[in-house]
């Protein structure tokens with residue numbers, strides 16, 4: 239969590255709403271006015287009477303400077319703090335929420351709270367003047383503006399939380415750029431992405447049924463939701479399941495302006511994207527990934543598809559979403575094993591492009607496994623940034639995008655041999671160890687020990703059964719990256735220097751397997 243600063247006129251609810259927001263985010267709350275009172279040893283009204291407003295403003299500037307430097311959480315400022323240019327400059331680098339309120343309600347709230355020296359005489363006229371004078375200053379510093387009139391604190395805290403996207407990564411897809419909103423409560427932003435939809439098909443599994451219901455309840459009057467429950471995990475990623483969805487869309491009279499929403503792990507978003515890509519030759523899809531793996535990988539980038547008897551993801555389409563809503567709250571119910579599986583793809587992003595990811599995981603693997611902690615939020619953001627940059631320049635995997643397949647040649651072969659009963663992330667973990675052996679064997683870089691140790695620290699598998707090489711090789715020979723009879727592997731020349739190699743010999747491949755299973 240980083241700092242969120244609340245500003246607004248007297249009576250806008252900065253302290254009450256700030257506290258409710260901090261509680262809902264699970265972070266500490268701090269009140270700059272309380273800091274001034276503590277430092278001066280007397281109430282603000284007494285500082286005004288004894289020392290004058292100018293002295294109070296000097297104390298306030300210092301209190302705000304200190305709090306902005308020290309605090310990690312929610313910080314409420316006094317109504318006049320934004321008068322100081324130095325304070326406004328300080329706020330340019332942090333997230334600022336401006337709470338508005340109408341005059342009548344502000345007067346009412348200030349009548350209850352009598353401790354405001356500037357409002358001692360003729361509060362209505364004074365408040366109107368202060369609000370008019372300060373409004374442009376609040377707006378100058380604010381990232382988010384919310385009207386608090388007639389609303390309760392918990393409700394407002396929930397709305398602010400939803401708007402406090404940790405970050406919006408824009409995937410600059412050449413055809414239609416789309417945002418990936420990462421934050422708490424971002425699912426509530428769905429109504430912004432409905433377009434002209436009159437019907438919304440919400441695809442989910444049993445594990446995400448409650449969230450799918452919530453998605454349905456977010457739709458405005460006149461927009462109908464149809465919830466479709468899919469079989470769990472890879473059992474849902476089949477042509478037969480896709481066909482059932484198409485039948486249901488047909489029965490609903492689903493048109494080109496309607497919307498598919500995928501609420502679930504990567505299996506759901508892959509299937510939802512595929513259903514949307516094919517229905518009427520392409521309707522919009524919004525993804526609400528609920529697994530870490532879905533958030534950092536499957537929901538971003540527009541690859542959709544199903545598994546068939548021939549292999550993993552061999553049937554599908556490139557169909558980028560209209561938006562991706564990564565709601566960090568959804569990871570709270572994700573089993574630890576699935577969280578770890580998602581971290582395998584995060585670690586992959588570390589090896590191919592952003593080694594800071596590896597540093598973060600290695601520094602504290604337990605923190606990386608704490609779904610509600612700040613490390614997971616940073617890892618999510620970093621991994622999505624890696625993926626967004628790659629897919630923006632090469633949606634259809636003409637070149638660069640293949641690097642996202644690091645470890646996947648071997649992983650997909652395991653998944654097929656295991657009849658899709660292995661978690662994808664677990665298979666990718668083993669696949670990365672295999673690729674690390676190939677890196678070393680082909681004289682590139684030796685990252686075997688580091689790969690094993692970072693994955694093992696997360697409880698991920700790093701080895702596979704011996705004696706299955708022939709079966710594995712057969713599957714690897716129909717990998718999508720292959721060109722004709724030439725196998726291609728994503729390898730690393732060095733950390734964060736991926737290459738696509740087409741000269742890995744049969745002996746080298748086998749040797750990597752022998753070392754992996756030794």
Ligand SMILES: NC(=O)c1ccc[n+]([C@@H]2O[C@H](COP(=O)([O-])OP(=O)(O)OC[C@H]3O[C@@H](n4cnc5c(N)ncnc54)[C@H](O)[C@@H]3O)[C@@H](O)[C@H]2O)c1
Nearest residue numbers: 445471503504505528529531532535536541568571572662
């Ligand atoms: N399209 C792409 O670019 C891309 C990228 C990576 C992976 N994938 C695909 O994604 C799939 C793997 O995704 P995954 O790891 O999310 O698997 P998954 O979708 O099977 O989900 C894993 C398990 O977690 C459960 N789950 C999901 N969210 C939950 C939540 N919030 N609380 C409780 N349980 C929850 C699911 O019901 C499932 O049992 C694979 O099919 C893989 O091929 C696609």
Ligand SMILES: O=C(O)C(=O)C[C@@H](O)[C@H](O)[C@H](O)COP(=O)(O)O
Nearest residue numbers: 535539541550551639642643646718
């Ligand atoms: O988005 C990509 O491109 C990837 O390769 C991401 C992979 O992590 C992911 O598992 C993807 O589903 C694999 O795609 P595939 O084309 O090899 O099936």
